[in-house]
Amino acid sequence: MINKRKLLAILLVIVLSVTMLAGCGSKPAENPDDGGKDNEAPAEEPGSNEPVSEEDKFGGVMTVALSSSPKNLDPVKYTGVYEGNVISSIADTLVKYKQDLSEIVPSLATEWTTSDDGKVYTFKLRDDVYFQKGEYQDGRQMTAADVKYALERSATESAMNRLGMLDHVEIVNDFEVKCYLKEPNSAFLTVLTDAGNVIVPQEEVEGWGDSFGSHLVGTGPFSIKEFKKDQEVVLERNENYWATKPYLEGLVYKIITDPNQMTNALRTGEIDIATDLGGESVKIVKDDAKLTIQEVPGLHVAYLYMNLMNGPTADIKVREAIIKAIDIEEMVKGIYQYDEAQRAYLPLPPGSWGYDETLEDSIPTYDPEKAKELLTEAGYPDGFSLEVYVSNKPARVKMCTIIQAYLKQNLNIDLEIKTAEWGTFSEVASSGEADMYGMSWTWYPDPFFFLNKMFHSSEIGALGNGQGFNNPDVDKLLDEALVISDTEQRAELYKQALKLITENYSRINYSNEKVIYGFNPEVQDFVMRADNKIVVCSPEVNVWMKH
C-alpha cells in the first residue's frame, strides 16, 4: 500500500514537472527561426528597389483583421469605428480627409463654397460616379438627388445624430447641391467625412429595409460579396470605381477579438494586416523577421478625470496636489513597456491644429513635497480616500495601480480601484458619481471633437464631460469657434479655451497612444493614418500585394 502511494507521489511529481517544463518550453518555440532578433531592422520596405510593372500590381485578396465585430453597416445605424472602416471601403462621402489629415479634400464633390453667413454650403458633384450594382438598381449614375436623400436621411435618422446641424438639402441641378444648416457650424465639412454620411441609393435602402445594414451599396472601391456576421466581411473590387481601378481583387475584413490570436493569425499568414496592436503583441511582431510593423502617433489622448462637482477633488488645490504627486513621465514608461505611446500634456493630441505647445510648461511637474504642502493647505494633511473607475482594459488598470502607489506614498491618499466592463463603467462615469475615472478619446483633428465634447457645459451628463467641467468663458470661446469658418481664427479661440482648461487642473492627460499595425511584407503602399482609419483604395492610395 505504502509503496503504491509512494509510486503515486513520484509519478505526480514527474508529471507535474513535465507539464511545467512543457509550458516553459513552448515559449522559445514562439520564435521558430532563430536569429529573429538579429534581423530586427524590418527589411526596409521589401521590394521598393525592384520596380514592378503596373499590370503586375493587379490581383490578390488582402485580409485585414478588425479587433471588434461590425454588426450593422447601415450608415445611419453604425456606432463603432470598425463599422466605419468597412463602410468607407464600400461607399464614399462628399469630401474626405487627406491621408495625412492635414486638410479636407474632394471626393464625390469636386469643389465647394460657403455662404458668408456660414449657413449654406454649395457642392459641385462629379458627373462620372456610378453606384455598385445591387438588388434594386442596376448600377445607375449618382446625382444630386442621391446626395439630398442620403444626407437628409442621416440628418433625421442617424442613431448618433451625426448630421444634426443640417436643415435640408436643395438640388440646384443634377450635379450641384446646396446644404442649408440650422446654425453656422464650421465642423460641418469634417462631419461630412464621417462614414455615417456616405451617399447611398434610395432604392437599396428602401428595398432592403431593416437588412440594408447587411447589404450596403455605395460608390466606393469595393462592394459587398458576403457578410458573415461576427466572422468576416468579404468585399470584391468595384470595376466601375470612379477614382481608379483598385489593384486588389478582393478585400476581407476578418474579425479577431483576441489580441494574441490576431498576432498568431498574422504569423500564420491568415491575415495580412493586424490592426490595433498593443502590449506584448508589438514585441512579437517586431521580433518576427517575416513581418513588418508600422506606427504613427494617434489622434488620441488617455486621461484621468477628477470630479469637479463633489468630493475633495472639487477643490483646485487638491487637484494640483494630485497632479504634482504623480511622476507622469515614469508612469507612461511603466504602462507602455513596448513604447506604444508618448507622454501627453494637453487634452488635445499634438496632431490637432488647435494644439498649443507653449501650454505644456504650465502643467504641474512632479514635486511630492510641494504636493503635500498644497494638500495640507487645502485642509487634508492626513489624506483621504477616493474611488477611481476604469474599464477592464489592461493599460487602464495598470495606470490606476501606478497612480494608487504614488498617491499613497506622497499624499497618503487611499485610492480604491474599481474596474468594470464598459456598460457599468459608462453609467457610473457619466453620472458624475465617480471621484475619478480614466478613459481615452480619439476623433478628428478638428478641436471641436475634443474640446466641445469634453469641456462644454452642455455635455455634462454625457461620458465626455462626466466630471462636470463648467466654465462660462470656455463655453463662450467654444461656441464662438464653432460659428466662424476661418481655421486660423478658430485655432486661436481654441488655444484660448485650452489655456483656461489647463489652468483648471481638471484632469491628468498622460498619454497619446500610437496607432500600430503589423503587416505581411507583401502588402505595398499602405499608408497609416493617425485617426486609425483603414484606407485601401481612394484617389490618393491604392494598396497592392506582391505576388
Place this chain on the structure above:
Amino acid sequence: MIKTILQRILQLIPILFIVSTIVFVLTRIIPGDPAVTMLGPQAPVEAVEELREELGLNKSIGEQYILYLKNVLKGDFGKSYAYNEPVTKLIFERFPNTLILTAISLILAIIIAIPIGIISATKQYSIFDYVSMIGALVGVSMPIFWLGLMLVLVFSVNLSWLPSIGMGSLENGIWDYVSHLILPSVCLATIPAATFARITRSSMLDIIKQDYIKSLRSKGLKERIVIWKHALKNALPPIITVIGLQISTSLSGAILTETIFGWPGMGRMIVDAIENRDYALIQGTVLFIAFLFVFINLIVDIIYLYVNPKINYEGKKGGE
C-alpha cells in the same frame, strides 16, 4: 413512458416562465444604460435620449415586463438593436455552429475517455491507471484559454498544419471546413474527456465489485464480454448523466473556446449581447438556453429508462 414524457413537457412551462422573469429582472438590475452603452462615448445627449425612447426604456418597468411577456407568448423575442435583426433569426444562425462544435468535441471526448476509464478500472493501480488519471486531473484543471493559445502556437504558427482562427466554409472544400474544426474541438474536448474518464472509471469500479459480475466470470464468460457488455451497461447511468450535463453546458456556448478561435457560436453572441446591454438578445438567448437545458435533461431521463429499466419515474413499486 409516454405519460412520463408528457408530464415532463408540462413541467417545462412553469420553468420557462420563471426563467423568463428572472432574466428580465437580471437584465434590468445590471448597471449600464443600454442606450449609452450601445452608442458609445461620442454620442450626443439627444441621440441617447432618442434611442432610449426607441427601445422603450422610458416606460415603467412594469409596462416593459408586461410587453415583454406578451411578446414572448407570441413567440416574438424582439429585435436585437446592435444587429438590427430579429433575435430568433440570430439564434438560428448561431446555434448550428455551436451544435457542430459541441457534437464533434463530445464525440471526441467520448471516444477517448470511455475506453480509458474502463481500462483504468479493470487495471486499477496499474501504471496505465495512474498515468491516465493524472492526465485526467491535468485535463480537468487546464485553463482553456492557455490551452487554446498553445494549440494555436504549436499547430498553426510553428507547424503550419491547421488554421488558427475562424470557421471554414464548405464552399472552399471539405478540408477547409474540417481543418477549422480540429483545434477548437480538441480544445473544447479536453475538460469533458477528463471528466468522462474519471466518472467511467469510478462507476465501473463500483460495478466490477458486484457479486453478479463475479458470478458471470465464474460461469466462464470471457472477461471481454463481462466488462464491455455486462459491466459497462450497468455502469452507464452516471456516465450518461455527466454527458447530458456536459451537452447542455457546451450547447449554451463554449464561451472561451469560441472567443479564442473566433467561432461564430452562441457563446460569443451572448457575451457580446451582455457587453452591449442588448436586452432583447440577452433575454432571447438565455430563454433559449434554459429551454435546451430542460429539454436535454428530459432526453437524458428517457435514455435512462432505456438503458436501465429499473429506474422508474412513475413511482410504481417493483419494476423488475
